[in-house]
Amino acid sequence: xxxxxxxxxxxRNWSQQDLGQRLEVSRQSINxxxxxxxDPSLPLAFRIAxxxxxxxxxxxxxxxxxxxxxx
Amino acid sequence: xxxxxxxKRYNWRVAWTSLVYVVFLLGAVYGFKHQLVPxxxxxxxxxxxxxxxxGIFVAIGRYLVEEQDEYVRMLMVxxxxxxxxxxxxxxxVWGFLENFEVVGHIDAYYVAILWxxxxxxxxxxxxxxxxxxxx
Numbered sequence: 001x002x003x004x005x006x007x008x009x010x011x012r013n014w015s016q017q018d019l020g021q022r023l024e025v026s027r028q029s030i031n032x033x034x035x036x037x038x039d040p041s042l043p044l045a046f047r048i049a050x051x052x053x054x055x056x057x058x059x060x061x062x063x064x065x066x067x068x069x070x071x
Numbered sequence: 072x073x074x075x076x077x078x079k080r081y082n083w084r085v086a087w088t089s090l091v092y093v094v095f096l097l098g099a100v101y102g103f104k105h106q107l108v109p110x111x112x113x114x115x116x117x118x119x120x121x122x123x124x125x126g127i128f129v130a131i132g133r134y135l136v137e138e139q140d141e142y143v144r145m146l147m148v149x150x151x152x153x154x155x156x157x158x159x160x161x162x163x164v165w166g167f168l169e170n171f172e173v174v175g176h177i178d179a180y181y182v183a184i185l186w187x188x189x190x191x192x193x194x195x196x197x198x199x200x201x202x203x204x205x206x
Binding site for chain 2: 024025026028029032033035037038040041044
């Protein structure tokens with residue numbers, strides 16, 4: 001799933017390791033999410049959203065909205 | 072694999088069960104070779120080496136339950152699916168080949184060996200398809 005995680009992380013000067021530690025997941029998990037190879041579960045997506053203090057849809061691009069051209 | 076706390080516990084369990092396997096296997100082979108196992112006890116002693124192998128399957132199950140990192144857990148699930156697919160497919164093919172007397176007999180416990188080999192192949196596939204994230 002397309003997302004802005006890398007951008008949000010870069011804005012804070014966090015490495016993938018830093019973000020992983022804050023979310024209590026591995027660096028590899030962060031890498032897989034950032035590259036769109038893995039879609040996080042809803043609980044993890046909420047943790048990410050809460051960490052950045054943003055709504056989920058401002059971090060993750062809805063695949064259905066993206067395909068309909070709404071975003 | 073990523074060294075999570077659950078992974079460390081899994082490794083510890085596998086190391087112990089592997090050690091028990093070696094002891095049980097050598098003990099059973101020695102007992103049968105020197106005809107030290109009487110009557111019905113033969114069933115129990117013959118099954119002893121299988122128990123730690125089952126223990127490794129249990130350790131993998133415990134790992135999947137205990138792993139807190141959902142992505143890492145997903146990697147292991149993928150590995151076990153590859154392992155199961157490979158082992159069951161090859162066992163089925165070999166079963167028919169054996170049934171029609173095209174090939175010789177192979178002991179059934181080789182399915183477990185195939186499964187563990189499949190686990191390794193699954194890990195390699197994770198690496199190839201997921202890159203760095205595939206660990």
